[in-house]
Amino acid sequence: MHLMGFISAVAAVVLLAVLGQAAVVTENGLPIQWDKAPNELSQLPTVDGVIQVNPWDYLQRMALSKLLINSTDPYMSSMGPGEKESPLWSLPLQLGWKLRSGMIYYLCDVTIRNNPGSSSTCGLESSEPVCTSPQSWYACMNYYMSVLPLLAAVQTAVVGKGEIQLHIQAPAEVAQDYCSTSDCSTKYPDAMTKWETFFQSLQQISNSDDTDFNKDKILGLLWAAEEASLQTASLACSERSIYTKLYSSPEVRFGQGWLNSAAYVAVAHFHTNIEKYMAPLPSRVLQESDRPPNIPDLSAEENHALHIFGWMNRVNQLLGVSLVTLWRRAMCSPQAREKGQGLLHDLILDPKFPGTSLMAILTEMTTSC
Template identity: 80%
Template sequence: MDFIRTAVAVVLLAVLSQAAVVTENGLPIQWDSAPSELSQLPTVDGVIQVKPWDYLQRMALYKLLINSTDPYMSSMGPGDKESPLWSLPMQLGWKLRSGRLTDPTPDSSSTCGLESSEPVCISPQSWYACMNYYLSVLPFLAAVHTGVVGKGGVQLHIQAPADGAQDYCSSYTDCSTKHPDAMTKWESFFQSLQHISQSDEADVSKKDKILGLLWAAEEASLQTASLACSERLKLYSSPEVKFAQGWLSSAAYVAAAHFHADIERSEKLMAPLPSRVLQESDKPPHIADLSAEENHALYIFGWMHSVNQLLSGSLVNLWRSAMCSPQAREKGQGLLHDLILDPKFPGFSLMGILTEMTTSC
């Protein structure tokens, strides 16, 4: 057993020492290998069997969502890479490449979650995998229920993991009963897409409305997931926990700005995310084997989370107040870009900028 654990540790270190990326040939990791049709998923007695612990099957949920909603996304811009849903499969790919879909349990001998596993599986013990479940399975079930995915009458069964099944819902009825707020918001998003896209409003107005509904649903999923997955977070090192908390809290800023998370914008903001799981000995922003950009991103995520806690939530509230119009939200997206990507941006000036923006609302 000690030999197996040592071998697994060596494999993990070899994988995690490589710099993680968020795209592969301009698309999410292993995107081309994922099924693109419902008919390509396993079926038993006419019921589609979805195994979200298979990486390619979970990625397939995103492919089906993006392909099915693309006809309603023309206000986002030309081409097939403008959908604001792209950030979701890109984050799943980053989690795989950075080793965050593995089992964080101390002394675990599981290789599940490694990109080298065959087939690539996802560990149900991973906090990141648990969080992503609520951003993949829930919207997929809502999309099928509203008829956006499939032609109606589609029967689905979501396979529960062998361990921790109680933390995951497994059908539309089950998820709607356990997580009504998140499911209602996802249904509202999908139901509104066609109506908004066919309205006579200007594209800029359509875009802002669609992004607002999408981010409301994503925030609801994250809030639901943070409660359901909380025990798993305790398995990580304190630096990784701090990063995870900062990463999670950053969603409030991104959502309020109605961030247009197409492939290009998402890739820019996700590129400096840490390329491996942080260890107890890591002290950001001075981690030698991470890039300057990764160290800066770790610092900013931690700084924004800490400042907001010190101010009892005032920073997030001020940010939300400042994002009062499409123009203000556009400026907010620029601020996020500068905060995360520009080490020279004076973060201490953020409160002043937001206060000035709020007075203009």
Template identity: 55%
Template sequence: MHFIRCAAVAGLLVTICRAAVVTENGFPILWEKAPALLSELPQADGVVKLDPWDYLQRTAMYRLMINATDPFMSSMGPGATENPLWGLPLQLGWKLKSGRLVDPTGVSTCGQESSDPVCIAASSWWGCANYHLSVIPFLAAVEAGVVGDGQAKLEVQVPAELASDYCSSTCSSVHPDAVQKWVTFFQSLKTISASEASDDDKKDQILGLMWSAQLASLDAASSTCANKMTHYSSTEKSFIESWLNSGQYVGASHFHSSLEKSVQFMTPLPSRVLQETDSPPKIADLSAEENHTLHTFGWMTSVNKLLGGTLTSMWQRAMCSAAARAKGRALLEDLVLNPQFPTSSMLGVLTEMITKC
């Protein structure tokens, strides 16, 4: 058997033998092949016919949103990839490469790399969850006039057999909280960026609004997509629950989901759909990093359940200021990226942080 020496990661006591694929040429998967202009999307009679079941068109929504909001993101940092919306297309790319957009029922070949690689299955829980993190913010960006200059007319295609599971051009009537929070985020960018506040304050405000919107989308997805979880193993279901729960932590800490930071946190995600026989942290064909992430996510979810939701609420209470949120982000980095960090110390750290709020 051929063994490959693992490369050490600077600053971390971990090694990489295998990792999730989240980038291609330094950008999200198939980024350069996705339309970069609204006019490049399919149109008929002046109406953009958006097909969110085509991976490239979902990616196009992210390209349009990032390009449109970049002028208001100077407070995020001097780089060209500091926009916190980069985390969304990177998540979509990870789902594609890890096989999570494939039809889990096996009825169709949608999403299978050998036959229909850019198809997103409407029956996929992950594809459904991402629908709420792509279509809803995109429609909100159009409504706010950030994309399309207030002139764009859109028609979102929904699968006939599952039409009741997905909102289309009228998402505001189905998920009003999520749509309104995304509209608020997009409408506030210009005002915040032009204010006299410091860059640190601007950054914290923008991230707060963005994560409020993302969490609202995840809440909508949690209920709308629940019936699709039946197609997965109990191990994958547990991971889905932990993945949803993790949003509460990164959101409350105002995680800066730049391209670089997002790649760092997504690389240790599981690179394939989990099977019934998988038992983290001892899944033989996954890397130490993937096993560690699954174990940590599972531990946080289990402790939160054991404490009746107290761990999540403690975390949210502890993130009471910009300085506290910075500590929270550092704590998340230790939990996810440093296997030597004692997870059991988390409660003590949070308790101390809360006393200082």
């Protein structure tokens, strides 16, 4: 019973992550403050011919994703028609959610509340500039999902055509805790290599006429890079405040569940775009008194998502990685991955789906690989 409950939880998390529409992450159909973010490298500050990027300025961090999307769109035709099909849209949408919910500047907010005389406006969405906190676990995690891809795109000449010099500014108070420019490749070679492989492969893959192959291959390389970034971030950000008393235990549990769900989404090569991204995840940082699925000021959808993450964490502790391993083995081909997505869809959305047969289906899929 625990196993079936856990499989249902995983499926719900995946569907919440990729099939729902999140009102909190977009404005006029685009990531929050997208129009204000610089469109080109030339719009960023330059010193002695070197472009200076301050990823602790929200708009500059958003610009990193904008540069990636604009530069790779010519290679994304296999994703579907239109300008909103790129799977890279997941990066700025994730950042927008963290801005609106307060997660990327939570520690700034704590500092202000603990110092009533402070004149800082750090973390206010209406401030200029909107800053993120280097002490925030969420801002730290997002750093490695924003900076590493941009550096790899520059190194592979996808962004800047090999004609630019770039410097990533580290936060002065904790500069030693973040990689900056060239030392990202030295400190985190696995993640950087996977991002470079993704960008290097895009043009070659897009030249093939096999649209289905192109799409699955591109998504596989992208998810490999994203997983590597998340693993890198998980280690690099382990000292950030998600593990301290400044975050509530419900928020810590949610953060862990949010991170753990990536493996299930990634291995199925889900196509996340601007229309199919995430259900309303919590619109604020959780407090100690919050008890999902009964948090009065959050929507039913937010409460459900939090409840699922909590359930997943509990059963994860019972089962370890055995289900992840089985799931990975079952998702062994484009056809299997497509079947797996349908399986998740049926499990959650069709009340008549025979959930007791799920393990048999996964086992059959595994043995047929």
